[in-house]
Every structure is written in structure tokens, then in C-alpha cells.
Amino acid sequence: MAYSDKVIDHYSNPRNVGTLDKSKKNVGTGLVGAPECGDVMRLQIEVDETTNTITDAKFKTFGCGSAIASSSLATEWLKGKTVDEALAIDNMEIVEELALPPVKIHCSVLAEDAIKSAINDYRVKNGLPELEVAKSHH
Amino acid sequence: MLKLPIYLDNNATTPLDPRVLEAMMPYLTEVFGNAASRNHPFGWAAEEAVDYAREQIASLINCDPKEIIFTSGATESDNLGIKGVFEMYSQKGNHIITATTEHKAVLDTCKHIEKLGGRVTYLPVNAEGLISLEELEAAMTPETILVTIMYGNNETGTIQPIREIAKIAHKHGALFMTDGTQAVGKIPVDVIADGIDLMAFSAHKMYGPKGVGALYVRRKNPRVKVTAQMDGGGHERGMRSGTLNVPGIVGLGKACELCKQEMEADTQRLSTMRDRLERELLTLEESYVNGSREHRLPHVANISFKYVEGEGLMMGVKDLAVSSGSACTSASLEPSYVLKALGLSDDLAHSSLRFGLSRFSTDEQIDYAINHVKEAVTKLREMSPLWEMFKEGIDLNSIEWAEH
Numbered sequence: 001m002a003y004s005d006k007v008i009d010h011y012s013n014p015r016n017v018g019t020l021d022k023s024k025k026n027v028g029t030g031l032v033g034a035p036e037c038g039d040v041m042r043l044q045i046e047v048d049e050t051t052n053t054i055t056d057a058k059f060k061t062f063g064c065g066s067a068i069a070s071s072s073l074a075t076e077w078l079k080g081k082t083v084d085e086a087l088a089i090d091n092m093e094i095v096e097e098l099a100l101p102p103v104k105i106h107c108s109v110l111a112e113d114a115i116k117s118a119i120n121d122y123r124v125k126n127g128l129p130e131l132e133v134a135k136s137h138h
Numbered sequence: 139m140l141k142l143p144i145y146l147d148n149n150a151t152t153p154l155d156p157r158v159l160e161a162m163m164p165y166l167t168e169v170f171g172n173a174a175s176r177n178h179p180f181g182w183a184a185e186e187a188v189d190y191a192r193e194q195i196a197s198l199i200n201c202d203p204k205e206i207i208f209t210s211g212a213t214e215s216d217n218l219g220i221k222g223v224f225e226m227y228s229q230k231g232n233h234i235i236t237a238t239t240e241h242k243a244v245l246d247t248c249k250h251i252e253k254l255g256g257r258v259t260y261l262p263v264n265a266e267g268l269i270s271l272e273e274l275e276a277a278m279t280p281e282t283i284l285v286t287i288m289y290g291n292n293e294t295g296t297i298q299p300i301r302e303i304a305k306i307a308h309k310h311g312a313l314f315m316t317d318g319t320q321a322v323g324k325i326p327v328d329v330i331a332d333g334i335d336l337m338a339f340s341a342h343k344m345y346g347p348k349g350v351g352a353l354y355v356r357r358k359n360p361r362v363k364v365t366a367q368m369d370g371g372g373h374e375r376g377m378r379s380g381t382l383n384v385p386g387i388v389g390l391g392k393a394c395e396l397c398k399q400e401m402e403a404d405t406q407r408l409s410t411m412r413d414r415l416e417r418e419l420l421t422l423e424e425s426y427v428n429g430s431r432e433h434r435l436p437h438v439a440n441i442s443f444k445y446v447e448g449e450g451l452m453m454g455v456k457d458l459a460v461s462s463g464s465a466c467t468s469a470s471l472e473p474s475y476v477l478k479a480l481g482l483s484d485d486l487a488h489s490s491l492r493f494g495l496s497r498f499s500t501d502e503q504i505d506y507a508i509n510h511v512k513e514a515v516t517k518l519r520e521m522s523p524l525w526e527m528f529k530e531g532i533d534l535n536s537i538e539w540a541e542h
């Protein structure tokens with residue numbers, strides 16, 4: 001399979017690999033996928049509670065190059081965004097940015113799920129109601 | 139200077155040995171005759187070359203030159219052997235025994251036999267990839283006409299107990315066939331001592347050209363016959379019609395001669411190299427050898443690296459031409475059925491690499507491969523949430539994974 005230059009770049013030089021302290025109240029963690037499906041993404045955000053802005057984002061991904069690239073790109077995009085802006089990130093934007101082929105669209109969906117799941121974790125920790133994750137089309 | 143990528147996929151195919159090409163060249167150019175043309179020197183020269191190749195092949199596997207039936211390769215030989223025996227011995231019975239880890243050329247042919255009304259038993263294998271002789275014995279029936287079990291496995295290199303299998307088959311009056319594609323030319327294969335009645339093999343797995351192979355068919359004790367699967371001029375004692383691929387056959391012959399000459403030295407060198415590769419890669423935590431380490435082809439290593447994903451791993455080892463746990467069906471994302479038959483979970487099967495060394499592999503290449511794989515696995519694990527959980531002592535089975 002031929003990977004796009006952007007996928008290769010994110011795979012070779014992944015941005016924001018790492019772990020945030022999940023016990024902190026302002027850190028949201030999303031863990032999506034399953035080992036037997038060949039993709040597991042963990043995406044974390046750290047939120048400045050006064051401005052509702054994401055100050056840091058980290059990921060770790062078990063998966064193919066496209067899955068790694070999707071989550072790496074997601075962390076880049078998340079930093080500096082407000083939580084509401086982050087919620088608006090659509091998987092198709094990731095598909096376009098990374099030029100993912102149809103068989104790899106599920107990687108972008110997973111990344112979007114991971115973002116929403118991290119935000120929900122943050123919300124629940126802070127006494128906010130969980131948002132319904134609209135997309136689960138896989 | 140090391141040339142990249144490094145070819146370590148010699149179970150898929152080997153490069154042509156320059157000495158084989160040299161032997162073939164005249165038959166691709168001036169000596170172009172049809173080996174079946176009996177009336178002129180063009181034909182005689184071609185026939186002579188084919189006869190000489192038969193002798194070279196016979197000498198490698200210890201058979202009579204007349205017992206070699208030339209085909210287009212091992213897949214055709216497997217088809218001809220199995221379908222040919224099924225048709226020829228239909229009076230005696232319709233039951234065939236094989237194993238779940240066979241090559242698709244055998245498994246799919248057996249499925250075809252089932253459609254024709256035959257009965258096929260697929261023996262399971264243990265964690266090392268070996269069949270159980272007791273289970274084989276128990277599966278034998280008076281209707282069993284053929285037992286077909288491969289010599290060495292293409293994915294793991296596991297060598298089956300061929301002589302014992304042949305004895306059991308013969309004790310119950312069945313023929314014994316083996317797919318010798320990965321073994322012939324690599325380890326000593328002696329059809330008489332091993333008790334083999336039919337054997338499929340191919341030139342391009344032993345430094346010969348693609349598109350040519352052979353089926354060994356025993357001529358005495360017992361005299362075995364197969365029904366032709368191709369109608370035509372009645373070549374190859376009526377068992378395989380079609381103008382002989384003279385240059386290919388010459389190449390197969392030369393490849394066999396070289397393998398016989400160099401087998402001992404190649405085995406020594408390649409197993410030393412393979413063992414070093416394996417030893418080094420096993421210094422990575424949570425890495426496992428797939429298949430038997432005791433009963434194994436000397437040039438093959440199949441290793442799984444837990445907590446890294448197969449496709450990501452393949453991308454990480456881009457400087458190596460190797461196969462992953464989806465060998466042979468790499469177009470699909472299905473994990474290898476051979477590794478699954480050994481009891482591997484899907485993820486462990488996916489995260490495996492198969493290394494196949496060749497006569498042309500060098501220590502320098504192996505050094506590079508060791509470092510390249512170590513770096514890729516280490517980097518992917520640093521990125522893997524599963525690895526982090528494992529390191530924290532979290533049981534991954536205890537996690538309720540989101541549906542996906």
C-alpha cells in the first residue's frame with residue numbers, strides 16, 4: 001500500500017506522543033478501538049478551565065501508519081482550540097489532510113471518536129453531562 | 139555499500155542464481171527446439187537437455203529420472219498430484235487426509251475434491267505446527283487413498299515427521315504425497331528413504347526460474363499413476379501434456395545440481411545467520427518464535443512482537459523485504475491462517491515477521507536487519523498504549539474495549 005507523504009511524515013515524526021496525568025481533574029482521556037481489530041488509540045487533552053482551551057494534547061496509538069498519523073494530526077489540531085471547537089472536528093477533515101484511501105477512513109473515524117471520548121471524560125470529571133457521540137459508523 | 143531494501147523474503151521466491159541463468163541462456167536463444175520433435179537435431183538437442191535436467195533433479199531427491207513429471211510449478215504439481223490420484227484411485231476410495239497448515243495450492247485443491255464428492259480430513263497442528271501421528275492414524279480408513287502433508291512449512295519453516303507419516307499412510311494402503319516446495323534443495327530429501335510416493339516442488343524457491351516445477355511420481359513399489367489434468371499431446375508419460383519449457387527445465391536441473399553441491403555449506407551458513415538474527419530479536423521483550431525451533435528449515439525464522447500492530451510494523455521495517463503475518467494474502471488484512479492454526483491470537487499473528495534467508499544473504503544484511511527491526515519495534519512500542527498498559531501491569535483482557 002502506498003502511503004501519502006503526510007502519513008509517512010506523521011508516522012516517522014509523530015507529534016505529541018506521550019501520556020498526561022489522567023488523575024488530574026483537567027485532563028480528559030479517550031481510549032478507543034480494540035486490540036483484536038488492530039487499532040487502539042489513546043488521546044488525552046489538558047484543558048485550561050478558565051478559558052475552556054486545550055493547552056496540551058498527547059496520544060499513543062497501536063495501529064497502522066494511518067492510525068498513527070490520524071491521532072498525531074488530531075493532537076496537533078487540538079492544541080489551542082477551545083473544547084467546543086475540538087468537538088467540531090470532523091473525521092473527513094483528517095481524511096482530506098492526510099489523503100487517506102477509502103480502506104483507511106476508519107482510522108480517521110477512530111481519531112474523531114478518541115477526541116470526543118477524551119472531551120466526555122473531561123466533562124464527566126468536571127460534573128458536566130456526557131455528550132452523545134453521534135458518530136459510530138463502523 | 140549495503141543496498142536497500144534488503145531481500146529477506148526467500149520463502150516467497152529466490153533470486154535466480156547467475157550460474158542457473160548461464161545454463162539456461164543457450165536454450166533461450168540458439169537451442170530453441172521442441173523436445174518432442176523426434177525428426178531433427180533441433181529437437182534432439184532440446185530432448186537431450188531435458189533428459190540431463192531429469193538426471194540432475196533425480197540425483198537431488200534420489201529417484202529415477204523417469205519419475206519426474208515437469209509442470210509449470212508447485213501449484214500445478216499439487217493440483218495434478220491430488221486431483222490425479224483422486225481420479226485414478228476412485229475405485230479404491232475417496233478419502234484424502236491433509237493438514238490445516240498446508241499451502242493454499244493443497245487446501246483449495248482439497249476443497250475442490252470435496253465438491254466432486256470426495257471426503258477430506260484436515261488434521262490440526264500443535265503449537266509448534268506439527269501434526270499428531272496418533273490423530274493421523276485414527277483418521278485413516280479403508281477408503282483413504284492419499285495422505286498429503288507438506289515437508290516444510292512456508293510461513294514457519296516447521297518440518298513435519300515425513301517418514302513416520304509415510305509409514306502410517308502405507309500401513310493403511312494409502313499413498314503418501316508431500317508438497318516439498320520449501321524443503322527440496324534446502325534440506326536432504328530422499329524419496330526412497332522418506333517413503334514419498336508423490337512430491338511437488340518448484341524451481342523458483344531454489345534459485346531457479348519461475349514458471350517451472352515438477353511432480354515426482356513413484357514408478358515402482360508401488361507404481362503410482364495420476365490421471366492427467368491437461369489433455370493434449372501426451373507428454374510426460376501421458377500425465378502432463380504441453381510442450382516442455384526447455385529453458386525452464388534446464389534451469390530447474392541446474393538449480394538442483396547446485397543445491398546438492400552446496401546444501402551442506404549453505405545450511406551451515408544460513409542456520410548460523412538465522413540463529414543470530416533470532417537470538418538478537420528475541421532480546422526484545424515479549425517476542426516469540428512461531429513454529430518448531432527443533433524441527434525447522436535452516437533459513438527461516440518467524441517471530442511475533444507483541445503490542446505492536448502488524449501493518450505499522452511493516453511500515454517501520456521498510457528497508458527490509460519481509461512478509462508479515464498475513465503472508466500470501468497480504469492484500470487482505472486477514473491474519474495468517476497458518477499462525478492461527480498454531481493457536482496464535484489475531485493480534486499476535488498480525489504482528490509477526492517472516493524472515494527467509496538465501497544463499498545470497500550476507501552477515502552485513504543480517505546486522506542491518508537486526509538493528510532495523512529492533513528500532514522499529516522499540517519505537518512503535520513507545521507509541522503503543524497497549525505496551526504502556528502492559529508495562530504498568532494492566533491485564534489487557536480485563537479492559538472493556540469500545541466496540542469497533
